[in-house]
Amino acid sequence: MVEDSLDHTKAMDPLKGDYKPGSIKLEGALERIKRLIDGVEVEARSIKRGVIKVDPKLKDLVLKNLKEMGFDHFVLLTCIDLIDEDRFELVYHTWSYGTKGLIMVKTTIDREDPSIGSVVPIFRPAITYEREIKEMFGVDFPGNPRLTQFILEDWEGPPPMRKDFNALQYSVERFGTDIRYPKSLPPHLLNDGGDDNE
Amino acid sequence: MTDDEQKGGLLDQNGYPITNLPERGFVRKVADWASSRSMWLLWYCTGCGAVELPPCFTSRYDMERYGIGPMATPRQADILLITGYLSVKTLKRVVRSYEQMNDPKYVFGHGSCTIDGGMYWDSYATIKDVGLYVPVDIYIAGCMPRPEAIFHAFEKLQVMIGKGEAVGWRNYKENYQFFRGNQDKVFKRGPNWALEEPVLK
Numbered sequence: 520m521v522e523d524s525l526d527h528t529k530a531m532d533p534l535k536g537d538y539k540p541g542s543i544k545l546e547g548a549l550e551r552i553k554r555l556i557d558g559v560e561v562e563a564r565s566i567k568r569g570v571i572k573v574d575p576k577l578k579d580l581v582l583k584n585l586k587e588m589g590f591d592h593f594v595l596l597t598c599i600d601l602i603d604e605d606r607f608e609l610v611y612h613t614w615s616y617g618t619k620g621l622i623m624v625k626t627t628i629d630r631e632d633p634s635i636g637s638v639v640p641i642f643r644p645a646i647t648y649e650r651e652i653k654e655m656f657g658v659d660f661p662g663n664p665r666l667t668q669f670i671l672e673d674w675e676g677p678p679p680m681r682k683d684f685n686a687l688q689y690s691v692e693r694f695g696t697d698i699r700y701p702k703s704l705p706p707h708l709l710n711d712g713g714d715d716n717e
Numbered sequence: 718m719t720d721d722e723q724k725g726g727l728l729d730q731n732g733y734p735i736t737n738l739p740e741r742g743f744v745r746k747v748a749d750w751a752s753s754r755s756m757w758l759l760w761y762c763t764g765c766g767a768v769e770l771p772p773c774f775t776s777r778y779d780m781e782r783y784g785i786g787p788m789a790t791p792r793q794a795d796i797l798l799i800t801g802y803l804s805v806k807t808l809k810r811v812v813r814s815y816e817q818m819n820d821p822k823y824v825f826g827h828g829s830c831t832i833d834g835g836m837y838w839d840s841y842a843t844i845k846d847v848g849l850y851v852p853v854d855i856y857i858a859g860c861m862p863r864p865e866a867i868f869h870a871f872e873k874l875q876v877m878i879g880k881g882e883a884v885g886w887r888n889y890k891e892n893y894q895f896f897r898g899n900q901d902k903v904f905k906r907g908p909n910w911a912l913e914e915p916v917l918k
């Protein structure tokens with residue numbers, strides 16, 4: 520374990536800990552988060568990469584604390600469609616220039632009517648990522664000031680990055696792929712349930 | 718344009734609209750010959766094929782040898798080279814640029830993406846067949862075609878204009894309902910489009 524003092528009283532408030540932002544090691548940061556917040560799972564995958572699994576309600580608290588500990592670069596936000604579990608997983612990647620480490624905060628939400636609070640008050644760059652995920656996965660982010668239409672102009676179909684979206688079928692219906700070469704599309708392809716890279 | 722209206726509605730064997738070749742007088746023939754040797758190519762690129770245009774413009778292949786020069790605005794351009802896949806969003810801009818160009822105007826479909834979608838054949842975001850939305854005079858097959866192929870197409874276009882066969886722009890007016898219907902299936906024209914009148918005139 521790193522030499523950061525993991526004294527419980529200090530760890531309760533990271534700002535009062537005897538470290539400067541960036542001086543804390545990745546494992547130390549994970550350990551602090553674990554002690555500060557009940558019900559998080561932490562895992563250090565390497566000296567540069569950690570994972571925190573957390574309930575959606577607590578993700579703001581975790582991200583705030585990470586930011587204060589020097590993980591202040593919001594790298595990106597991704598969404599994964601866990602269609603078998605009927606959940607969406609959201610992954611917030613944060614990077615610390617001092618530690619040179621990446622911590623991923625993972626949380627899952629229900630696939631029916633998905634919605635999760637925006638992290639824009641903590642990390643402003645999340646505005647665009649949340650817009651994109653809203654369009655591509657249909658996840659709502661209450662609190663985001665700019666959830667307007669993003670890339671897909673005049674889009675009327677379902678969110679296209681969901682795994683139950685059949686891109687081929689949609690493109691045949693909308694763009695008439697088979698008009699000129701009706702024989703080029705074997706029928707079994709039309710019944711395919713999406714990408715093979717699931 | 719009564720004679721135009723009478724000619725509309727012709728289809729080729731694949732169901733694409735075509736137009737009859739117009740009768741040309743002597744002056745028209747001379748004018749066509751002259752204009753085929755002085756054309757401006759709209760500097761507008763979509764998709765990956767755009768990377769073939771700088772060698773065409775510049776000294777390596779030098780398209781000014783053919784009297785073709787790059788042009789920055791659609792209103793002064795004669796040729797629209799569609800250099801690859803078109804997302805719905807880009808198609809909207811292409812149609813808008815095309816409608817702003819003055820007659821006569823010619824469209825090249827460059828690359829397999831413009832013919833049947835190419836490697837984006839099952840993409841939800843890109844159209845598959847440009848010929849459904851704007852009339853294409855010449856397709857250049859390949860993924861991506863080399864500048865030599867583009868020059869081959871330029872030469873062919875000059876011959877076609879000389880013979881009065883490059884009539885895509887007439888086709889667009891005569892069969893506007895066909896193209897417009899397909900366009901309306903994939904995108905909406907915003908309130909600022911405001912180009913409908915000049916197209917139909």
Ligand code: SF4
Nearest residue numbers: 764801828830860861
């Ligand atoms: S035909 Fe090939 S090179 Fe051209 S836009 Fe399509 S994928 Fe790209």
